[in-house]
C-alpha cells in the first residue's frame with residue numbers, strides 16, 4: 255500500500271481547525287502568536303504507512319536502575335548518529351521533503367547540533383546549508399565554516415531569536431526552511447518512536463532535555479499511532495531557562511521569557527537547551543497532555559556533573575562510547591535530582607540527545623575525570639567529509655536590520671559563486 259494516496263492533514267493547536275499541508279503557511283499568518291512556532295499537529299499522515307526502520311542503539315543500565323531505585327532504565331543513544339544528535343532525524347526529514355520539490359539549499363537559524371547535522375547531511379547529498387547565527391556564537395561559527403557546502407550569515411548585535419526571525423522570513427524558491435517550527439518535520443521522529451515501541455517491557459516514562467521540544471513531541475506523535483498507552487513524556491530543563499515549565503503552570507501553549515531567571519553562569523554548560531523561547535512549545539504542550547506527562551526543571555551545572563559521575567560507573571556504556579554532551583545528559587541529571595518522582599515499578603527511557611564530542615570544553619570543566627575515555631572515541635568520528643583550508647571564506651557579517659533585498663542579494667551571490 256502506498257502512502258502517496260493520503261493527503262496529509264494537520265490540526266492547529268491554537269484554534270483547533272484542521273487544514274491540509276499546503277494551507278499551513280497561510281493559516282500561520284492568521285495566528286498572530288503562532289507564526290514563529292510549531293503550532294500544528296499532524297493528524298492523518300502518509301508516513302504512518304511508509305515508515306523506514308532505523309538502527310539506533312538502546313542499552314539498559316542496571317547501574318542506573320539501582321541508583322534510581324526503579325525497575326529498569328533504558329538509554330537511547332542519539333549521540334551515535336552520524337552527526338551526533340537527535341537533530342539527525344529532523345534534517346533527514348527536511349532533505350526528503352525538499353527533494354520532492356527539487357530544492358537543494360536548506361535554511362535554518364542554528365549554530366549548534368541542528369547546524370552541524372545539516373552541514374554534514376547536506377554535504378553527503380551534494381546540497382548546501384544556509385545558517386543564520388548571532389555573531390556572538392563565534393566559536394561554533396568557526397567550526398561550521400570549515401564545511402565547504404555551508405554559508406553562514408552572522409548577525410551583529412543579534413540574539414538567537416533575531417536570527418531565527420530573519421531565517422524564517424526567507425522565502426525563495428530554491429530554499430527549504432528546515433527550522434524546527436516547520437511542522438512538516440515533526441514526523442521525522444517516527445522511526446525512533448517505532449524503535450522505542452518495539453521494546454519489551456515498554457517504558458513508562460521518556461525523559462529528555464528540551465531545547466525547542468520537537469523531539470518529545472515527535473516521539474509522542476509516533477506513539478499515538480502505535481501504542482494503546484502512551485508513555486509519560488518528561489521534558490527536562492535548566493533552572494530559569496526553561497519557559498516550557500511556565501507554559502504548563504499557566505496552562506498556555508506559548509510562554510516566553512524576557513530574560514533568564516538565574517545567573518547564566520550556573521546553567522551555561524547546557525548551552526543547547528537554555529532558551530528564552532522554545533519554538534515547538536505548542537506541540538510539546540499538546541504531547542504532554544496526550545501522554546499525561548510532567549516537566550522537570552531547575553537543573554544547574556552541578557546536576558549535570560552528578561549525572562556524568564553516575565555514568566562513569568557504567569562500564570558498558572563507557573566502553574561503547576555512550577557519552578553525551580551536557581545538554582544530552584539532562585534527562586539522567588533530572589532522574590537523579592528528582593528520584594522521588596518515580597516509583598519502584600517504573601521503567602524509564604532516558605534519551606541521550608547529543609554526543610560529547612561536540613562539546614569537549616564543557617565536559618572538561620564539568621567532569622574532567624571523563625576526558626580519557628572520550629579521547630579514545632575521538633578518532634573514530636568525522637570521516638569522509640571535505641573541509642575548507644581557508645576558513646571564514648564562506649561567512650558574511652551583516653546588521654540584524656538588513657533589508658530583505660540585501661539578504662536575498664547576498665544569498666544569490668553565494669548561490670551563483
Ligand SMILES: [Zn+2]
Pocket residue numbers: 266267268269270271281285
Ligand atoms: Zn489556528
